[in-house]
Amino acid sequence: MPFSPDPKEMLSRARADLRMGVPVVLDGASPALLLAAETLTPERLAFAKTLGPVDLALTGRRAATLKARAYDGDVARVALPDDATPDWVRGLADPADDLRKPMKGPFLTRREGDATPHRLAVALAKSARLLPAALVLPLKDARGFAAQHGLTRLETPTVAPLLQSLSPLSEIVAARLPVSVSETGRLHVFRPEDGSEEHYAMEIGKPARNVPVLARLHSACFTGDLMGSLKCDCGPQLRAALAQMGEEGSGVLLYLNQEGRGIGLANKMRAYSLQDQGFDTVEANHRLGFEDDERDFRIGADILKKLGFSSVRLLTNNPAKIAMMEKHGIAVTERVPLQVGKTAQNEGYLATKAAKSGHLL
Ligand SMILES: Nc1nc2c(ncn2[C@@H]2O[C@H](COP(=O)(O)OP(=O)(O)OP(=O)(O)O)[C@@H](O)[C@H]2O)c(=O)[nH]1
Numbered sequence: 001m002p003f004s005p006d007p008k009e010m011l012s013r014a015r016a017d018l019r020m021g022v023p024v025v026l027d028g029a030s031p032a033l034l035l036a037a038e039t040l041t042p043e044r045l046a047f048a049k050t051l052g053p054v055d056l057a058l059t060g061r062r063a064a065t066l067k068a069r070a071y072d073g074d075v076a077r078v079a080l081p082d083d084a085t086p087d088w089v090r091g092l093a094d095p096a097d098d099l100r101k102p103m104k105g106p107f108l109t110r111r112e113g114d115a116t117p118h119r120l121a122v123a124l125a126k127s128a129r130l131l132p133a134a135l136v137l138p139l140k141d142a143r144g145f146a147a148q149h150g151l152t153r154l155e156t157p158t159v160a161p162l163l164q165s166l167s168p169l170s171e172i173v174a175a176r177l178p179v180s181v182s183e184t185g186r187l188h189v190f191r192p193e194d195g196s197e198e199h200y201a202m203e204i205g206k207p208a209r210n211v212p213v214l215a216r217l218h219s220a221c222f223t224g225d226l227m228g229s230l231k232c233d234c235g236p237q238l239r240a241a242l243a244q245m246g247e248e249g250s251g252v253l254l255y256l257n258q259e260g261r262g263i264g265l266a267n268k269m270r271a272y273s274l275q276d277q278g279f280d281t282v283e284a285n286h287r288l289g290f291e292d293d294e295r296d297f298r299i300g301a302d303i304l305k306k307l308g309f310s311s312v313r314l315l316t317n318n319p320a321k322i323a324m325m326e327k328h329g330i331a332v333t334e335r336v337p338l339q340v341g342k343t344a345q346n347e348g349y350l351a352t353k354a355a356k357s358g359h360l361l
């Protein structure tokens, strides 16, 4: 049926639903209904409880902070108490009040049964850039339930690999863009097939394809790139990279919309609140339930290949970026250090990245 949405289109729809608080049906060996914790309403929680036992799926990281047992390692299935309110759910999903209300447990977490829907629920919430937590309740007839309530139905066997794989990117448009560092700039826009964020590539000059190109993979940082935040070094790095490309006469800067190391701006601001409570950048991500770095660097390698580049002189202090480029078919002939933008406010942040994330100083 040419008009019917295919699995990746259903995935895009599911992300939008979860962000709006609309439940999503998962169809597979363990059919289930999913509701994102962040957008849960009292009415939907009350109705969910009438349908059977409800679990709150959390990441293993978040469970560790809450001292809840995660029998499945990367994911924990907390049994929802009968009197659970949206605030209770929110309190488990969101660490904002952890220090003010430290005694949240003890929690009953499930051990028996299939954690597949819970794992997917958390992955979907992450890909919708929400808090990585969701209610999960078993369904008998996924197809019938979805039809009855007008809900998006995802098929587990197709959606799980889709969430893991790199969504194909297409170049939508490119146009001349003279910028302060070079009058011969060209901006390319790439759009992923799965409806997630677009990414951009800025060519400076006319870089040759047969020699290593001076390249920067820059992850979006609204606060640093645009607001002049003193908490990180992103803005100065962005401008220094462009300036160096301008001086050399050629280069390519990828602007990847992976805000907050891939957790989205809202979650990054949650992490900043936690940092104001005394946690460092890595601890804050973990308390929220995220890994240190949720970015997918395959996107950068793919865009470089699409533009015809196969080897780079990479402007970075992050060895993980170099490793990921090499792994995904882009040779890194040289690491070009990018040491700019140190401030009194980001000293601790840079020190944590050096100590915990292997960044080179
Ligand atoms: N989650 C989170 N993200 C942050 C924080 N500070 C900056 N970011 C994001 O981190 C990304 C930049 O990553 P960095 O680790 O600074 O640098 P890098 O790109 O990995 O490495 P370099 O190439 O050396 O700059 C951007 O997406 C920022 O929005 C923070 O405290 N928490």
Ligand SMILES: [Zn+2]
Binding pocket: 221, 223, 224, 225, 232, 233, 234, 235
């Ligand atoms: Zn930044």
